Amino acid sequence: MGRSPCCDENGLKKGPWTLEEDQKLVKYIKENGHGSWRALPKLAGLNRCGKSCRLRWTNYLRPDIKRGKFSQEEEQTILNVHSILGNKWSAIASHLPGRTDNEIKNFWNTHLRKKLIQMGIDPMTHRPRIDIFSSLPHLIALANLKELMDQQQPWEEAAQRAKLQCLQYLLQNPPSISSPSNNMHTTFTDMETVDISNSLLSSPPQLASVQGLDDSIPFSRLPDLQIPCDYRISSSSKDDTAQAQAQNHAMLSQGENTCNSTWLPSPSAVPSVTETLISNLGDASCSSDFDVAAPSVWLDDHQLFQDPLFHNLL
């Protein structure tokens, strides 16, 4: 494969453009079009390589470039398209007239990416993260919950309701699971998670005192638990990300908003919780291998409460 000679080898200028250079470039392109970028610098009287000229024009001097802050709509468009395409900046830019791929890339890296991380969302997969830091608030809530449970009085129907809501919370807010490569955190986190999760399954919680639990959801709606069998949340490799994005794409095309899905923690990390739930909540075929796109599981109230195994779970 041939390669264009590097600017350095020809003694061409690099670095920031001067006003004079900008004017020369704009004048030439307005009069002649850019034509061959390789030939342009010489014709325009610029001591730059064609690549540098092209970049300067497309990212800065082009007359149709829209400058200024990104609007809410633009931000939303970037998020939506990125969740489908990933870091395909030029493709994303085609959805935002007047914005360049470089500008969008910068905006993503400096603003949106951080914003998603702060929200506990993996910026590559657009799914909830399950590393220790993003899930810390949930762990703390669960730890408080366990403490409260130790003081619990004998419980009846109300307690059952509370427990169901707690399970719902667990399912919607997966406990922290670090990646295998992050061994320093993995041991403590997983053990702690299993411990807390198991506790929840063996004694009733007192939800009124626990922050973060959604008490507004009626007890009867609990069976609306949706359980996609994709356990990988944060990506540890490029392939993971690509596959998750492909899956996101597929789900989006089916009209599903993956960000609102309910995710289970990895069965290998929290076996007692997930295995019990899976075995009790129907025929979901679960796998730690996320390329298995199993159908979601929907159970109605009757089905759930007729199931003696689910009562055992309580």
Added chain:
DNA sequence: AATGCTCTCAACCGCGGGATA
């Protein structure tokens, strides 16, 4: 006021791929 740190974003770099000789 001086210094150090963080953030932003224009610009560069290396690579892949299509077109062409």
Added chain:
DNA sequence: ATATCCCGCGGTTGAGAGCAT
């Protein structure tokens, strides 16, 4: 079929602005 040219893309860098101490 192969080599070369050229373009465009995504990742990365670094200068400078802004902010904190």
